[in-house]
Amino acid sequence: xxxxxxxxxxxxxxxxxxxxxxxxxxxxxxxxxxxxxxxxxxxxxxxxxxxxxxxxxxxxxxxxxxxxxxxxxxxxxxxxxxxxxxxxxxxxxxxxxxxxxxxxxxxxxxxxxxxxxxxxxxxxxxxxxxxxxxxxxxxxxxxxxxxxxxxxxxxxxxxxxxxxxxxxxxxxxxxxxxxxxxxxxxxxxxxxxxxxxxxxxxxxxxxxxxxxxxxxxxxxxxxxxxxxxxxxxxxxxxxxxxxxxxxxxxxxxxxxxxxxxxxxxxxxxxxxxxxxxxxxxxxxxxxxxxxxxxxxxxxxxxxxxxxxxxxx
Amino acid sequence: xxxxxxxxxxxxxxxxxxxxxxxxxxxxxxxxxxxxxxxxxxxxxxxxxxxxxxxxxxxxxxxxxxxxxxxxxxxxxxxxxxxxxxxxxxxxxxxxxxxxxxxxxxxxxxxxxxxxxxxxxxxxxxxxxxxxxxxxxxxxxxxxxxxxxxxxxxxxxxxxxxxxxxxxxxxxxxxxxxxxxxxxxxxxxxxxxxxxxxxxxxxxxxxxxxxxxxxxxxxxxxxxxxxxxxxxxxxxxxxxxxxxxxxxxxxxxxxxxxxxxxxxxxxxxxxxxxxxxxxxxxxxxxxxxxxxxxxxxxxxxxxxxxxxxxxxxxxxxx
Amino acid sequence: xxxxxxxxxxxxxxxxxxxxxxxxxxxxxxxxxxxxxxxxxxxxxxxxxxxxxxxxxxxxxxxxxxxxxxxxxxxxxxxxxxxxxxxxxxxxxxxxxxxxxxxxxxxxxxxxxxxxxxxxxxxxxxxxxxxxxxxxxxxxxxxxxxxxxxxxxxxxxxxxxxxxxxxxxxxxxxxxxxxxxxxxxxxxxxxxxxxxxxxxxxxxxxxxxxxxxxxxxxxxxxxxxxxxxxxxxxxxxxxxxxxxxxxxxxxxxxxxxxxxxxxxxxxxxxxxxxxxxxxxxxxxxxxxxxxxxxxxxx
Numbered sequence: 001x002x003x004x005x006x007x008x009x010x011x012x013x014x015x016x017x018x019x020x021x022x023x024x025x026x027x028x029x030x031x032x033x034x035x036x037x038x039x040x041x042x043x044x045x046x047x048x049x050x051x052x053x054x055x056x057x058x059x060x061x062x063x064x065x066x067x068x069x070x071x072x073x074x075x076x077x078x079x080x081x082x083x084x085x086x087x088x089x090x091x092x093x094x095x096x097x098x099x100x101x102x103x104x105x106x107x108x109x110x111x112x113x114x115x116x117x118x119x120x121x122x123x124x125x126x127x128x129x130x131x132x133x134x135x136x137x138x139x140x141x142x143x144x145x146x147x148x149x150x151x152x153x154x155x156x157x158x159x160x161x162x163x164x165x166x167x168x169x170x171x172x173x174x175x176x177x178x179x180x181x182x183x184x185x186x187x188x189x190x191x192x193x194x195x196x197x198x199x200x201x202x203x204x205x206x207x208x209x210x211x212x213x214x215x216x217x218x219x220x221x222x223x224x225x226x227x228x229x230x231x232x233x234x235x236x237x238x239x240x241x242x243x244x245x246x247x248x249x250x251x252x253x254x255x256x257x258x259x260x261x262x263x264x265x266x267x268x269x270x271x272x273x274x275x276x277x278x279x280x281x282x283x284x285x286x287x288x289x290x291x292x293x294x295x296x297x298x299x300x301x302x303x304x305x306x307x308x309x310x311x312x
Numbered sequence: 313x314x315x316x317x318x319x320x321x322x323x324x325x326x327x328x329x330x331x332x333x334x335x336x337x338x339x340x341x342x343x344x345x346x347x348x349x350x351x352x353x354x355x356x357x358x359x360x361x362x363x364x365x366x367x368x369x370x371x372x373x374x375x376x377x378x379x380x381x382x383x384x385x386x387x388x389x390x391x392x393x394x395x396x397x398x399x400x401x402x403x404x405x406x407x408x409x410x411x412x413x414x415x416x417x418x419x420x421x422x423x424x425x426x427x428x429x430x431x432x433x434x435x436x437x438x439x440x441x442x443x444x445x446x447x448x449x450x451x452x453x454x455x456x457x458x459x460x461x462x463x464x465x466x467x468x469x470x471x472x473x474x475x476x477x478x479x480x481x482x483x484x485x486x487x488x489x490x491x492x493x494x495x496x497x498x499x500x501x502x503x504x505x506x507x508x509x510x511x512x513x514x515x516x517x518x519x520x521x522x523x524x525x526x527x528x529x530x531x532x533x534x535x536x537x538x539x540x541x542x543x544x545x546x547x548x549x550x551x552x553x554x555x556x557x558x559x560x561x562x563x564x565x566x567x568x569x570x571x572x573x574x575x576x577x578x579x580x581x582x583x584x585x586x587x588x589x590x591x592x593x594x595x596x597x598x599x600x601x602x603x604x605x606x607x608x609x610x611x612x613x614x615x616x617x618x619x620x621x622x623x624x625x626x627x628x629x630x
Numbered sequence: 631x632x633x634x635x636x637x638x639x640x641x642x643x644x645x646x647x648x649x650x651x652x653x654x655x656x657x658x659x660x661x662x663x664x665x666x667x668x669x670x671x672x673x674x675x676x677x678x679x680x681x682x683x684x685x686x687x688x689x690x691x692x693x694x695x696x697x698x699x700x701x702x703x704x705x706x707x708x709x710x711x712x713x714x715x716x717x718x719x720x721x722x723x724x725x726x727x728x729x730x731x732x733x734x735x736x737x738x739x740x741x742x743x744x745x746x747x748x749x750x751x752x753x754x755x756x757x758x759x760x761x762x763x764x765x766x767x768x769x770x771x772x773x774x775x776x777x778x779x780x781x782x783x784x785x786x787x788x789x790x791x792x793x794x795x796x797x798x799x800x801x802x803x804x805x806x807x808x809x810x811x812x813x814x815x816x817x818x819x820x821x822x823x824x825x826x827x828x829x830x831x832x833x834x835x836x837x838x839x840x841x842x843x844x845x846x847x848x849x850x851x852x853x854x855x856x857x858x859x860x861x862x863x864x865x866x867x868x869x870x871x872x873x874x875x876x877x878x879x880x881x882x883x884x885x886x887x888x889x890x891x892x893x894x895x896x897x898x899x900x901x902x903x904x905x906x907x908x909x910x911x912x913x914x915x916x917x918x919x920x921x922x923x924x925x926x927x928x
Contacts, residue, residue, distance in 0.1 A: 036574075042493035055826050077830075084828035097819035101841040110837070111827045149585045150350075160823060179349035180520065181582035184564035188581060191574045206494065209523075209568035213579070232573065250498040251568040252523030256546045258569065259527070268463045268496055 002069050003030035004200050005054065005087075005168055010063035012046070012053045023049040025224030026063075031168065036194065036201040038215025038232070040208060040247070046224040047204050051170045054202065055089055056080060068167070085115055088161035092173035094153035098145040104131070104156055105141040108163050115164060126163070134159045135189060151182035158189065162197070170202045175210060187214060208251050212236050217304070220244050223279040226298055228312075230305040240301060240312035243280050278309070286311065313379075315340045315514050316361065316399075316482055321374035323356050323365065330356040330369070332538040335615070338482065343508060343515040345525040347561075348535035351586055354518050357535070358484050361516070362401050363391050378482070397427045400475040402468070404487040409471055410459040416443075416470045417455035423477045442473040446503060465496035472504065479511055486518045501528045522565055526550055534558050537586060537596035539612065544621035554623040556601045557582070595625070603627050658920045665916020671909035675902075679726040686720035690876055698892050712881075712895055713888055721876055722902055728877035729859050729906065732793050736858035737851055739797025744804025745840075745847065751805070752812025753835055763809070766802045774799045778861060779870065788872045792865060796858045807850055811843035818842075845921035852914035856907040863903050878903050 012024035023046040031037050041047045052058040054065055056072060065073045072083050091097035099107065105127065112123045131140050134155040145153055154174065161169050171190070175183040187210070193199055205211050211218055211232075218235045220228040220243065228241040239245045246265040267283045278284070278291040290310055298308040314337035323331040331353040338344045346354045359365050361376055363383060376383045378398060383391065395401075403409050411419060420442055421435035430438065436455070443451035446469040459467055468488060475483055485504065489497035505528055508515050517529055525532050525546065532549050534542040534557065542555040553559045563580040566572060572579075584600045594609035595601070601608065605627070615624040659665060678685070697715040699707055709719040751762040769777070781795040815821060816839065824838045859878075865871060866879025867886070878899040885895030 042495065052822070057822055057825055081828040084826060087826075089823065089826050091819040091823065093819055097823055099820040099824075099838055099842065102837075110829070110833075114827065114829055114833070151585055157823075160827075164827065179586075180522070180561055181349060181564050182585065184566075184579040184581045185583075187566075187574075188579055191578070208494070209566045212568055213566040213572050214574055216575075236571075246495060248568065250495040252498070252501075252521070252527040253569045254522045254526045254550060254562065254565060254567050255569060256526040256550050265495055268465050268493065 003066075004033045004035075004068060005031040005202075006064075006066040007054060008064045008066070010050070010053060010065065011061040012049050012058055013061045014049075022224050024053055024060075027221075027224075027226055028063075029219055029226065029229065031200050031202060033167070034194070034198055034200055036203055036214060036216045038211035038218040039202060039204045039221060040206065040211045040218060041221035042206060042247075045221045047206075047221045048172055050221070051089070051172050051202060051204050055087055055170055056084075057089075081115075085164040086166050087168040087170065088164065088166040090154075090157050090161050090169060090171045090174045092176055094150045094157060094177060095145075097157050098153060098160075100145055103142055103144055104136075104159070107156070107160055108141075111160065111163050117164070130159045130163050133193070134162070135185075149182075150178055151185060154178060154182075154186050155189070158186075158193070162193065165197075166199070168200045168202065170204070172204045173206065174203075176205065176207065183210070190214070208247055220247070225279060225308065226306075227280065227309070228305075228307045229298070230302075234302065234305050238302075238305075240305070240307045241280075241309045242284050242286050244307075246283075246285075280309075314338060315379060316516075317375075317377045318357070318361065319375045319377065321357065321360060321376065322372040323353070323360055324370050324372045326368055329372075330538055331360065332612075333374070334535075334538070334540055336533050336540060336543065338514045338516060340481065341508070341512055341514055342531065343505070343517055343529045345517045345519060345529035345532045346535060347519060347522065347525055347532055349520060349586060352535040353538040354535050355486055358401070358486050358516060358518050361484060362395060362399060364395075364401075393427075396423055396475075396480070397478045398480055399482045399484060400478075400480045401484045401486065402471045402475045402488050404490050407459075407464070407467065407491075410467060412459050415456050415458055416462070420455075420470070420474050420477060423474050427478045438477070439473075442477055443470070445476070445507070446470070446473045448473075463496075464492055465500060468492060468496075468500050469503065472500075472507070476507055476511060476513070480513055482514045482516065483508070484516045484518070487520070488517075489524070490519075490521075497524075504528070522550075522562060523567070534561070539596065539624065540615055541597065541624045542622070543615070548621060554618075554621070554628045555597075555625050556603055556628070557597050560600075560602075659916075662916045662920055664912050665920065668909045668912025668914075668916055671905055672913060675726050675730060675906055675909070678723050679730050682724045682727060686717070686723055688720075690720040690724040691716060698888065700892070701894055701898075709898060710892075710894060712884060713892075718881075718895065718898060721881055722878070722899060725876045725878045725881055725899065726902070728789060728872075728875045729862060729879070729903070732789060732796065732862040732877070733855040733859040733906075733910075735790075735793035736796035736800065736861075737854040739794060740800035740854055740858075741804055741847070741851055742801075743798070744801035745808050747801065748805040748808025749812055749835055749840065749843075752809035753816055753831070753839065755813070759809075762805070766805050769799070769802045772799075775861060775864065778865065779868075782865065782870045787865070787870045789875055792862060792870075792872065793858075796861050800854055800857065804847065804850060804854070807846055808843060811846065812839055815839045815842055845917075848921065849914050849918045852910045852917065856910035856914075859903060859906055859910075 008028050010024055010027045011022065014021040014023055027050060029037065039047045039050065049058060053060050060073060064071055067083055067086060070083065072080060075083065108127045108130065109123055112118065112126065117123065118126065127141060128138065132138065136152060136155050145156065148156065175186050178186060194201065203211065203214055215232050217231050218229065219226050220241065222243050228235065228244045239248055265283045265285065276293065276295060278296050281287050281291050284291065296308045296310045298306045301307050301312050317337040319335050321331055321334045322329065334357060346357060348354045360371060361383065371384060378394065383394065386394065417436060417439045420439040424430055424435045424438055440451045440455055443455060448454050448466060448469055462470065488504065489500050492500060501524065504515065519525060529546055531545050533540050534555065536557050542553065542558045553562055560582040564582055566579065582600050594611055595613050598604040598608040613624045613626050615622045693715040694717050695704065695707055695711050695715050697711055697713050699711040701708060701710040703710060707717050707719065709722065712718060747762050751759040777799040778795045781798065782791065785791045821834060821838055824834050862877060863879030863882065866877055867883045869883060871877065871880050881899040882896045888895050
């Protein structure tokens with residue numbers, strides 16, 4: 001059986017003034033049916049752009065996006081429409097991702113109408129079902145987004161993503177804007193939905209602890225490239241790329257007796273100095289001369305485990 | 313004697329009380345973490361101490377004593393002497409906290425010249441020292457940079473340099489690393505901790521992240537719906553949180569060290585949202601509390617001391 | 631979490647306790663004194679225009695009394711008569727119609743063109759944007775009043791052509807405003823969501839973006855009506871007017887010969903114009919406060 005989503009050598013470029021920003025710079029990965037792939041990295045590493053490129057919300061410069069065996073990379077709006085149903089997105093900001101002037105009914109009904117899914121009573125039935133499924137009260141349909149709390153709005157965003165019954169959902173930092181107590185509610189909901197509806201997720205987050213809990217397989221992204229990928233157990237037990245290790249070391253543990261072992265890496269994500277060297281060269285505690293002159297490629301280093309480091 | 317002591321502070325906004333009869337104290341040189349979710353009143357508390365509340369807010373009652381002086385009774389001019397000199401503030405957003413049209417050196421020098429009689433030249437020299445102190449490389453060159461030349465982490469370091477320029481006794485850090493990446497967060501918090509020891513200042517750390525608290529604070533005060541519900545030292549707190557809300561918070565958190573996975577464990581939730589407490593006569597956590605009894609809904613429980621720690625729940629404690 | 635977010639009491643977090651949007655909006659309108667004052671004056675003028683024939687039946691252009699009666703000279707003509715012996719009050723009341731009509735229609739034409747151009751430029755960007763914005767600049771570099779005069783030299787001035795001329799020359803401001811709104815809103819997450827749901831461009835423009843782009847446009851519209859009324863007055867003063875229609879500007883034009891001996895003939899319609907323009911500006915200010923998302927606690 002083929003993968004649900006297969007991304008091959010994808011590039012996304014932005015023009016920033018006269019410069020070209022390579023936000024996604026040659027990324028390949030697959031998502032199997034029913035799998036959750038975590039995509040982790042710091043802000044500006046290109047993870048959000050990658051998610052939007054896969055959904056064809058941002059144009060790609062090179063590469064291929066294959067959904068369910070169909071290459072959707074260059075499809076026009078009309079040809080793309082049926083594929084849009086198969087993949088949806090959940091956004092970070094529960095306030096900005098809902099149109100403030102539409103009731104929840106308008107939001108959901110428009111999607112069903114555009115895709116001609118059922119007559120009026122059938123659509124009504126589907127909307128009621130989905131609203132109940134994401135844990136909103138039954139009277140939510142006729143209310144406006146501002147009448148809900150942040151956590152509830154995120155449920156509305158999930159309902160909108162689910163209403164077309166997609167196979168793949170790109171979750172772009174779905175819990176980062178929420179309070180801890182609400183985060184757990186939303187994560188549990190996403191787990192239930194995956195189990196009940198057989199969904200696959202591309203789960204984008206900067207929060208390693210959430211990715212550790214939520215992903216089956218994890219991709220670590222740095223400056224537009226995947227630097228390490230592995231099943232979640234392997235990655236968290238045995239991180240091999242120095243950047244992955246540094247990320248782990250930097251996450252504060254809620255155990256005060258467990259002081260952090262490694263000192264944090266120096267500097268911050270630099271978006272400009274992409275040269276022939278390893279992208280992590282300037283911040284890497286273990287960099288050598290070879291790292292400066294030769295860029296390491298993503299290579300297999302174990303069972304399903306890949307890393308882009310000469311010394312992994 | 314404590315450095316700062318907040319006594320029964322109540323702050324009201326039109327139609328809503330943000331902070332209710334909140335009391336806490338900070339000893340010289342210690343880091344107290346004020347923890348809670350959005351809207352719990354932790355930032356309002358911090359801004360009350362700085363007396364920088366928005367115009368529609370009103371301190372309804374209470375005292376804020378800095379080494380015995382009630383800050384709430386000071387004249388506006390007197391308060392300006394305190395700000396920056398004895399208490400300073402760093403905020404979450406390093407992008408907007410700095411003036412974009414002035415060089416960072418000038419902005420640091422301005423703080424120095426406001427509170428100390430120094431010449432332009434001396435102020436500049438001190439500014440370079442301060443940039444050195446907050447580990448900004450090539451301080452003598454960076455001093456003429458503008459905020460947009462700097463990364464988020466560097467800007468937050470500049471904010472810290474400005475905050476500690478006049479050796480304040482208390483530094484209030486309001487979500488200082490929330491806008492930063494995790495690797496930068498560790499750098500900035502390590503720097504703050506280092507400066508605290510070197511300059512002998514106390515830190516009031518406002519955060520929602522219990523991991524940050526565990527790693528960088530000495531004591532914790534947990535706030536919920538405008539009240540402090542639990543106060544404790546870091547080690548006893550994380551070993552055994554007492555208040556049901558504290559327990560819920562820790563339980564709902566996914567820890568990077570914990571080997572939990574969705575395929576095996578379900579995260580424990582706190583049901584409902586903070587809004588559930590509206591119009592509640594008793595404990596504001598009661599509608600979400602797993603151990604609430606009808607008695608919890610009569611009157612808000614007071615914060616009761618149990619040895620070194622205190623908790624506002626009659627259903628738990630020693 | 632930002633400081634602002636915490637310091638501002640949030641209705642949103644109260645969930646089910648929040649009042650329905652419409653009710654709250656209405657109360658916001660009623661609580662705004664600027665808006666109420668503006669609406670009251672404007673409403674008064676609209677009523678005058680609607681009931682002019684009942685209040686002053688007959689043709690206001692008829693000569694009814696001896697010329698140049700001063701206000702108060704004759705109780706039957708409380709505001710006096712002009713050099714041809716026509717009732718000034720009757721003319722003022724009937725003139726309201728032309729002034730308001732020109733104002734409303736000119737603004738409507740300007741809004742229609744401006745919104746279409748602005749929406750297209752802002753939404754599509756790229757060369758569409760460049761092209762349309764050059765066109766906007768072309769119009770904006772020409773003084774509005776001059777442009778109106780040029781148009782009215784080509785076509786004969788009548789009420790519809792005057793409204794059209796003013797509308798055609800006033801759209802660039804709206805276009806810029808709408809373009810700016812569209813540019814920021816097209817990047818909004820909810821527009822991304824609409825695109826990912828496979829909505830057509832037209833639907834995204836009309837249903838998702840436009841309703842959110844409207845508040846500043848509504849505010850601008852009230853000022854546009856005021857400007858159109860002023861422009862119409864200026865044109866009438868220069869004798870570029872519909873000779874069969876009575877308007878405030880025309881009254882000023884007629885009265886200017888008597889400026890030294892009967893100044894009330896220019897002052898009274900002048901005051902009417904000032905009041906109408908003031909009321910529209912008050913409405914605009916009020917709307918700005920009410921529709922401003924920062925004052926809206928939702």
